[in-house]
Amino acid sequence: MSESSTPMAPAAFRYPGHGANAGTGVAICHGFTGSPLSVLPWAEHLASLGFAVSVPLLPGHGTDWRDLARHRWQDWYGAFESAYLELAAGTRDCFVAGLSMGGTIALRTAARHPVAGVAVVNPGLSFYDRRVRYIGVLKYLQRTTVPLREAEPTAATTEDGDYSLTPLAAVHELRKLFTATLRELPAVDVPALVFKSDTDPVVPASSLDLLRTRIGTRELSVVPLPGSGHVATLDVDAPLIFSRSAAFFARAAAPVQTPTPAQRLTPVQPATTEQP
DSSP: OOSSOBTTBOOOEEEOOOGGGTTEEEEEEOOTTOOGGGTHHHHHHHHHTTOEEEEOOOTTOSSOHHHHTTOOHHHHHHHHHHHHHHHHHTSSEEEEEEETHHHHHHHHHHHHSOOSOEEEESOOSSOSOGGGGGHHHHHHHOOEEOOOOOSSOOSOOOOOOOOSSEEHHHHHHHHHHHHHHHHHGGGOOSOEEEEEESSOSSSOHHHHHHHHHHOOOSOEEEEEETTOOSOGGGSTTHHHHHHHHHHHHHHHSOOOOOOOHHHHHSOOOOOOOOOO
C-alpha cells in the first residue's frame, strides 16, 4: 500500500485511507538514525484497516551519517509537523505516533497541535550514558560513536535503514530535542497510549518515569512489551502494538455523524422574512 517505500530504499510512506476509517489519519514518526522502514509494518497494518497514514523520512536520515550531522533537531521536528498538518487537513481526526525519538517528536506535536491522541513506542526523553551531559564539548573531541546494540536481540535481523555510525553532533541535537519536549509535555491533554519494552538498551526506564510525571493528560495507558527490544515495531510484540493502537485510534476518533431517517426525510424549509 506504499506509494513510495520499498524494502531496500528508505523512503516516505503515504496512504489516503479507505472505507469507514478513511476520515481518521495517523502520522507516524521513525526514530533517530533510522528510517520509515522501522515502522513500515505498523503503517501498512493501519493502512490495511482503512486509516489514512503518513510516515515522512526525516532530514538527514535514510542517506548517510554525515548528512545527519548537518541537521538540527528543529529540522526533524519540522518535517514531521508538516506531514501531520498535511494529513490533518484532509482528515476528520488526526493522531500522531512514533518510535523512540519519533515518539518524542509525536509528543511534542501533540503539545502544539489539536491532535486526536498520541501513541508511542519506547519514546525517548533521557539517556543511559551520563556522559551525554557533556556532549556539547565531546562532539568536538570525538566525531562519531557506534550505535547501541542489544546483547541478545529478540527480533530477527532486519534492514531498516539504521546508520553504522552515529555523529555526536546529532546526539547533541537529540538531547536538545528531549529538553524542549520535556518543557512542553504538560500541554499534552489528549489520550495517550505508550508501549514500553521490558528490556530496552537504548531508552532507559527513566524516560517513562519522566513522561508519567510531566504529561498533562489524565488518559495515559502504558502497555508493557515483555518479549521485545527497542525497535519493538519489528519485534515479537509487534502484533500487539498494531492491534492495540488500531483499537485506540478507532475508539478515540470522533464518531461519524449520520442523519437519522427522520432527518433525511424532513425537507429544509426556506428562510422567510416577516412583513411589517
